Amino acid sequence: MKKRLILLVGAVTLLLSSAVATEFRKHRVNIKPVSATKFELTDVNHENPHIVDLTGKDFIVVSVREPGSDGRMYAVDRDGIIWWHGKISSGAGGGKLVKRNGKLVPTGGHETNNNIFHIILKRRFHMSKTHPNPNGVNNMDFELQFTQDGQALHLGNTAMMSHGCIHVGRQDIAPLFKWAKVGMPVVIMRGHYNQFLKEEVQQFQNDLKEYDTATGLKKVY
Numbered sequence: 001m002k003k004r005l006i007l008l009v010g011a012v013t014l015l016l017s018s019a020v021a022t023e024f025r026k027h028r029v030n031i032k033p034v035s036a037t038k039f040e041l042t043d044v045n046h047e048n049p050h051i052v053d054l055t056g057k058d059f060i061v062v063s064v065r066e067p068g069s070d071g072r073m074y075a076v077d078r079d080g081i082i083w084w085h086g087k088i089s090s091g092a093g094g095g096k097l098v099k100r101n102g103k104l105v106p107t108g109g110h111e112t113n114n115n116i117f118h119i120i121l122k123r124r125f126h127m128s129k130t131h132p133n134p135n136g137v138n139n140m141d142f143e144l145q146f147t148q149d150g151q152a153l154h155l156g157n158t159a160m161m162s163h164g165c166i167h168v169g170r171q172d173i174a175p176l177f178k179w180a181k182v183g184m185p186v187v188i189m190r191g192h193y194n195q196f197l198k199e200e201v202q203q204f205q206n207d208l209k210e211y212d213t214a215t216g217l218k219k220v221y
Contacts, residue, residue, distance in 0.1 A: 027114040031189040033061075036196040037080045039116065039187060052116055055080060059185040060144075060153070060176070062166050063193045064090040064112055070194050073153065073168060075176055082197050084179075086172030088153075092161035110163045117146035117186045122177070142168075142177040146186045153186070 032040045037055040042048060058078050063070035065088060075084040091110040123143040145152040149164075153176070156167025166188075168176065211217070 029115045031114055031187065032191060033193050036076060054185055057185060059187060061187045061193050062088060063189055066190060069190050070192055074193060075179060082200055084175055085197060086169055087158045089158045089161055089167045091164040112151060112164050112166060112188055114188055114190060117188065119144050119146055119180060119182050119184045119186060121145035122180065122182055142173040144177065144180050
């Protein structure tokens with residue numbers, strides 16, 4: 001009986017800890033893509049919408065690694081073409097926004113913040129000062145920092161959640177780092193962006209078919 005009680009208590013504790021681990025806080029800014037280059041931003045209550053248009057700019061979109069999002073980064077050029085994409089991991093959940101002195105302040109957890117940021121620093125080699133590697137090996141190489149408190153896209157294990165940064169795999173971070181510039185917009189969002197990539201691929205396939213028909217070529221791809 002005692003063993004059963006201990007097992008029951010342990011199971012309840014595990015369920016509660018799992019619920020906390022998957023609880024994500026409300027964000028000051030909520031972002032919804034309305035096209036590949038336009039985004040609707042609303043406040044913490046999903047009210048007061050306004051559109052931010054990044055048409056004509058190079059920028060990066062990150063759909064965070066959470067339920068209901070893609071867990072991928074997308075590099076978009078000034079023509080609105082998604083020219084690169086790759087798997088990522090982001091900050092672990094469990095935090096909330098609490099009201100202090102009339103302001104909403106994040107507490108607990110390490111979710112990556114929603115917003116449209118800009119790259120403020122670009123470093124090829126870097127070790128985190130807040131979370132240094134005990135082995136002395138750099139853990140933030142290919143760093144593209146986009147917040148003042150150190151959140152950045154950088155080389156990292158995409159199978160592990162972060163303290164707020166965006167981990168990008170080795171095969172994707174090198175071309176992204178080479179292409180990115182200081183000042184470039186970085187869209188961090190919840191929700192899906194991959195529908196625009198699918199549309200782009202479909203359009204490309206349609207263009208190829210039209211070209212083949214117009215030139216009388218047979219399909220060889």
